Structure formats: structure tokens, C-alpha cells
Amino acid sequence: MTDRYRILLVDDDVQLLGYLADRLQRDGYAVTTAKSGGEALTALDAAWPDLVILDLMMPRMSGEDVAAQIKKRADIPIIVLSAITASESKVELISRYAEDYLTKPFHHEELVARIRRVLGRLNERIPSQELVLGPDLTLVLRRREAVVAGSVVGLSPTEARFLATLAASVGEPVSTERLLSRVWSDADGADPAYVWVTVRRLRRKIETDPDRPRHLMTEKGGGYRLVAAV
Secondary structure, eight states: GGOOOOOEOOOOHHHHHHHHHHHHTTTEEEEEESSSSHHHHHHHHHHHSSEEEEEEESSSOOOOHHHHHHHOOOOOOOEEEEEEOOOOHHHHHHHHSSEEEEEESOHHHHHHHHHHHHHGGGSOOOOOEEEEETTTEEEEGGTTEEEEEEEEEEEEHHHHHHHHHHHTTTOOOOOOOHHHHHHTOOOGGGHHHHHHHHHHHHHHHSSTTTTTSSEEEEEETTTTTOOOOO
């Protein structure tokens, strides 16, 4: 039942905020609204929602700054709503903070479909046991961490899901299409750039030499593999 899910809507467009709140409440969600980043963080501290829907362009505190502050407090999923269509902005935000990105103007039915997909992920299993891939790398995906050469490195929700998808079949190639479908919830355009940006970011985090990866490998025929190395 959707009525157990709480959504925080953040947008400085008061008319859109009211419209969305009304529609989502009729869809069965419990909705709290905020007209600014400051209001959003105050609402967040009062009661954590299950999902945040966040406008990108707001005065004083940008949507990206709000997203960063949310992720410092808790691993709450974020869907970005924005009039910015540049794919580079989408890739960067989704890789760092957001679960999905929807461009304004949008259809309400599409937004609801994405909400359901993102919330459905809350119940997906991430391996609870540590995955040792060599003396230089251990993945602790339940805690969204990697231990790299003895140092603990934090992973974003997207990075943890990405590695969990590869970890389900260590040593076997996973196609770019499967990674897109499992990690990004049909994000706008389902662009393969989302995958290689995440791979590049992950190699900087989990490889001792990102230019000569030993664990996160690219397949010649397409896709990626997670490899245990001695």
C-alpha cells in the first residue's frame, strides 16, 4: 500500500508545489512540502521521509546543495525535478545524489511510475556479508563502504547498487543494458553515459591505481566485470 510512504516535496514554485502535493496525496502518499532548501532541511530533521522530490533551481540554497545535505543526514532516495535538460547535469546528479531525474514539464503518471520504482528498491536485498576481492579490496555493500588498502571509503547509493549488481555474478560480464535497468530506474534517456561515469568514479574510489584497474574491468564486447585479484 502506498499510504505508508512519506514524500517530501521541495520546490520554490508554490503553484506547482500545491498541485503536486494534492495529486500525490490523492494517490495515497503522505506529503510534506518545503519552498526552500532551509525549509526542506528543517522538515527533514523533524521527520525523515521515505523519498524526497527535489527541484534543482532554487534561490539561496541550490537543489544540489540540498541533496548533499540530505545525504549527510540519511540515505534517503531523491528524485530530481528540473527544467535543466543537459545530460551532463543529469549524469552528475544521479551519480552523486539522486536515484532518478525527471525533466520539467512532465506527466504526473510518469512521476508516479518513477516514485513506485524508486520506493520499490527500498526492499531490494543488498548482500549483507563482506565480499573480499583481494588483499587490497573488500566491499561492505550493506554499509555502503569499501575497504581499500586498509582505508574505509564511502559509496553513494548508486555506486552501492552498481557494485551489488556486479557482485551478484563475480567474474562474469554484466551488460550495460542490465546495469542501466537495475541501477537507474529508467532514468531519462537511459543513457550509457550514466554507466561509464559511475565506473570512472568507482575506479577512483576502489582501485589502488585507477588507470590500471584490477577489480572493475571493462569487457571488450560491452559491459563490465567485478574480479577478485590476488
